[in-house]
Amino acid sequence: MEPPAGTAGVDRPYCAWCGAARAQGDHAACDRRLATVDPPRHCPLCARRMVVQVDPMGWTARCSRHGESAGTNGFA
Amino acid sequence: MTAVDPSSTAEDTAQAAGGDILAVAREQVLERGEGLSQEQVLAVLQLPTDRLHEALALAHEVRMRHCGPEVEVEGIVSLKTGGCPEDCHFCSQSGLFESPVRAAWLDVDRLVEAAKQTAKTGATEFCIVAAVRGPDAKLMEQVRAGIAAIRAEVDINVACSLGMLTQEQVDELAAMGVHRYNHNLETARSHFPEVVTTHSWEERWETLQMVRAAGMEVCCGGIVGMGETLDQRAEFAVQLAELEPDEVPLNFLIPNPGTPFAHLEVPQGADALRTVAAFRLALPRTVLRFAGGRELTLGDLGAEQGMLGGVNAIIVGNYLTNLGRPAEQDLDMLESLKMPIKALNDTL
Ligand code: SF4
Numbered sequence: 001m002e003p004p005a006g007t008a009g010v011d012r013p014y015c016a017w018c019g020a021a022r023a024q025g026d027h028a029a030c031d032r033r034l035a036t037v038d039p040p041r042h043c044p045l046c047a048r049r050m051v052v053q054v055d056p057m058g059w060t061a062r063c064s065r066h067g068e069s070a071g072t073n074g075f076a
Numbered sequence: 077m078t079a080v081d082p083s084s085t086a087e088d089t090a091q092a093a094g095g096d097i098l099a100v101a102r103e104q105v106l107e108r109g110e111g112l113s114q115e116q117v118l119a120v121l122q123l124p125t126d127r128l129h130e131a132l133a134l135a136h137e138v139r140m141r142h143c144g145p146e147v148e149v150e151g152i153v154s155l156k157t158g159g160c161p162e163d164c165h166f167c168s169q170s171g172l173f174e175s176p177v178r179a180a181w182l183d184v185d186r187l188v189e190a191a192k193q194t195a196k197t198g199a200t201e202f203c204i205v206a207a208v209r210g211p212d213a214k215l216m217e218q219v220r221a222g223i224a225a226i227r228a229e230v231d232i233n234v235a236c237s238l239g240m241l242t243q244e245q246v247d248e249l250a251a252m253g254v255h256r257y258n259h260n261l262e263t264a265r266s267h268f269p270e271v272v273t274t275h276s277w278e279e280r281w282e283t284l285q286m287v288r289a290a291g292m293e294v295c296c297g298g299i300v301g302m303g304e305t306l307d308q309r310a311e312f313a314v315q316l317a318e319l320e321p322d323e324v325p326l327n328f329l330i331p332n333p334g335t336p337f338a339h340l341e342v343p344q345g346a347d348a349l350r351t352v353a354a355f356r357l358a359l360p361r362t363v364l365r366f367a368g369g370r371e372l373t374l375g376d377l378g379a380e381q382g383m384l385g386g387v388n389a390i391i392v393g394n395y396l397t398n399l400g401r402p403a404e405q406d407l408d409m410l411e412s413l414k415m416p417i418k419a420l421n422d423t424l
Binding site: 018019036037038039041042049050051052053054055056057058059072 | 151153154176179182186193194371372396398399402403
């Protein structure tokens with residue numbers, strides 16, 4: 001995954017699948033979904049719901065605060 | 077169509093189906109090319125796991141005899157994502173549920189790029205999909221511009237899936253050169269009210285009849301694992317056979333967060349493979365396509381078993397809101413199975 005510009009190396013406190021804090025609860029099932037069938041839906045930096053466009057070879061996700069990220073198949 | 081007694085056992089069903097179901101299917105489907113009846117499909121769906129391999133092998137023979145060795149490859153893309161006014165209980169794009177999917181539109185440049193990427197895989201079909209009850213004037217305009225741009229730059233058949241259509245819209249799409257129209261019945265008629273309440277199975281059926289009458293190919297399938305009984309799954313296979321579609325895409329439920337079906341289990345692999353075999357035996361000559369959900373339900377090994385169990389088409393790459401396996405992985409799988417990809421001039 002390409003992180004939003006300027007955020008490489010920054011902490012990602014939120015789960016990109018369910019939007020909850022990663023420090024709370026078990027996110028193994030979320031990570032499995034992200035690794036197989038789901039693009040990120042929540043910004044890992046602020047948990048906002050992102051506008052996501054999936055296309056045959058990849059996806060782009062736009063957070064209104066943190067900008068655009070992109071990836072191919074699988075988020076993990 | 078006869079309903080089957082829900083208390084019947086696998087043995088009862090096999091008797092009603094005319095004896096050992098796979099022996100019957102060999103003679104009826106493989107030799108004579110006649111699809112199975114509802115009771116017979118149910119008997120296949122009830123086969124014990126130790127006979128699954130045999131069922132898949134027969135379904136593969138049927139596919140090879142009646143469809144040939146080629147595999148039809150397709151890519152799909154969402155032109156308009158989310159915000160749909162309908163309430164299909166499996167769908168993360170309904171605007172009526174608390175789903176994390178937000179509305180988005182794809183512009184024409186990205187649409188053409190998606191078609192190009194799809195064509196590079198050897199795919200012969202590219203399907204443009206919109207999350208709508210039916211298209212409005214703005215969407216029809218976007219589709220018209222998109223198809224014109226794709227046809228100018230990419231050598232690929234264009235298919236559409238834009239919900240329920242009026243006769244005028246059917247005629248417009250046919251005039252635009254749409255090769256195939258997808259509109260899934262989703263599930264058995266008797267189960268549909270448990271899945272969708274904002275429109276009826278019959279409304280979907282009507283659109284499909286208009287599509288066929290206008291000369292477009294009909295693509296119609298559904299989703300396995302939405303709480304239907306095995307008898308309803310058999311009912312669905314036979315209802316699809318009555319429609320005589322050119323293609324049946326077979327999806328396996330991905331329980332999506334926020335939807336009414338979020339709590340349902342991912343279908344089990346053996347169950348899904350029995351369904352693949354049973355659908356092939358009900359639809360001996362139809363293009364049977366692996367669509368969404370196979371990644372969770374079947375994994376890599378199950379996908380190969382399905383390709384050797386009656387499936388003769390795949391969607392490569394990603395889906396509409398979900399991701400698929402990388403396209404190269406599926407192309408490598410076809411190569412290792414020695415299954416040639418259908419060429420464009422074979423589809424016209
Ligand atoms: S009509 Fe299509 S997009 Fe709309 S809720 Fe139903 S399946 Fe989803």
